[in-house]
Amino acid sequence: MIPLCIPKMSGNEWKYVKECFDTNWVSSVGKYVDLFEEKFAEYVDAKSAVVTMNGTAALELALRTLDIGVGDEVIISxxxxxSPVNTIKYVGAEPVFVDVCRDTFVMDTNKIEEMITPKTKAILPVHIYGHPVDMDKVMNIAKKYNLYVIEDATEALGSEYKGKKVGTIGDMGCFSFNGNKLITTGAGGMLITDNDEWGNRAKYLSTQTKTVLDNGAFYHEEVGYNFRMPNMLAAMGVAQLENIKEYVNDKRAHAKLYNELLKNVKGITTSIEKEYVKNCFWLYSILVEDEYGISRDEMMEKLQANGVQCRPFFQPVHLMPPYKECKHGDMSITNEISIKGINLPSSVDLTEDEIKLICSLIRL
Ligand SMILES: Cc1ncc(COP(=O)(O)O)c(C=O)c1O
Incomplete structure (x- = not known):
């Protein structure tokens, strides 16, 4: 079986994790927690980074830090x-859905403004499968209407928009280190921001709003959360970060080969990279168009029967029971690509021969 996307752990992961065991620093404080935040901030070029137990927690923390809650609307694809839609609900706000672009699969920024109301508090662009949202447009709209921007960069670590790492363009950026992500800590997340005040507040909220009094007792001024990541997992993260540049290069090389081998296949639309972005191609994706001859689901069955694990695109969230009543604009592209899209194997360690085999199955 060629897996969809599995981690690569060939560096110092075990050495650093073992050190946590050997020194008994296995829980939520320790040198690797601090080091992971520091090194991550350095990699993406952000002032503050706050590590969390998963990407969902990072998103919830971002919303809570910006005081987004009951009565507010957040625009999202x-x-x-x-996950990011659920976090909008967790804080008591309402998601408002916009359509996506057919070529990049991410938020269509031309459709944001029509959904803005006096209740709109934030835009939450999600850079799915690795391609960045057109952030200049998002930031201009946010400025015009005085909105916050929280980037969900969980699937786009390593991607860049006009030379800047995604996640650093909005007010806050959130990442995930789940097992299928570019780098993994088993489970984990990170919130980043260039605003020190927000960074400090996010850390405070995520650590039970704990203040230590002179006599060592804990004092809590307001309701806090336990979103902390254990030192052991942060140790894995530090080791993974040491190889991140190589991982991004490998994934980009895989996407290039996929594109070359699939470019002339009638009825297959391949992944793109707009001229102003660098796509990390977290999950290399294709659309199976009507002219292809067989449906997306039939193609998936064929790939899977031949040992190639693949996954259909996300089902639109606005059609899921908890969100059916939420406001949304025209969703024609979202609805269309959700039944045509497939994610193909995209592990860092995927080989050229595996890509050739997958493409030969797709070429019929
Ligand atoms: C777009 C998106 N947002 C948020 C998340 C949440 O991350 P986590 O699973 O670490 O909570 C994920 C992935 O899992 C994701 O793909």
């Missing part, structure tokens, strides 16, 4: 993993 419906073509996404459900």
């Amino acid at each position: 419906s073509m996404t993993f459900i």
Whole structure:
């Protein structure tokens, strides 16, 4: 079986994790927690980084830090993993859905303004499968209407928009280190921001709003959360970060080969990279168009029967029971690509021969 996307752990992961065991620093404080935040901030070029137990927690923390809650609306695409939409609900706000672009699969920024109301508080662009949203447009709209921007960069670590790492363009950026992500800590997340005040507040909220009094007792001024990542997992993260540049290069090389081998296949639309971005191609994706001859689901069956693990695109969130009543604009592209899209194997360690085999199955 060629897996969809599995981690690569060939560096110092075990050495650093073992050190946590050997020294008994296995829980939520320790040198690797601090080091992971520091090194991550350095890699993406952000002032502050706050590590969390998963990407969903990072997103919830971002919303809470910016005081987004009951009565507020947050604009987001419906073509996404459900996590960021759920976090909007966790804080009591309402998601408002916009359509996506057919070529990049991410938020269509031309459709944001029509969904803005006096209740709109933030835009939450999700850079799905690795391609960045057109952030200049998002930031201009945010400025015009005085909105916050929280980037869900969980699927786009390593991607760049006009030379800047995604996640650093909006007010806050969130990442995930789940097992299928570019780098993994088993489970984990990170919130980044260039605003020190927000960074400090996010850390405070994520650590139970704990203040230590002179006599060592804990004092809590307001309700806090336990979103902390254990030192052991942060140790894995530090080791993974040491090889991140190589991982991004490998994934980009895989996407290039996929594109070359699939470019002339009638009825297959390949992944793109707009001229102003660098796509990390977290999950290399294709659309199976009507002219292809067989449906997306039939193609998936064929790939799977031949040992190639693949996954259909996200089902639109605005069609899921908890979100059916939420406001949304025209969703024609979202609805269309959700039944045509496939994610193909995209592990860092995927080989050229495996890509050739997958493409030969797709070429019929
Ligand atoms: C777009 C998106 N947002 C958020 C998340 C949440 O991350 P986590 O699973 O670490 O909570 C994920 C992935 O899992 C995701 O794909």
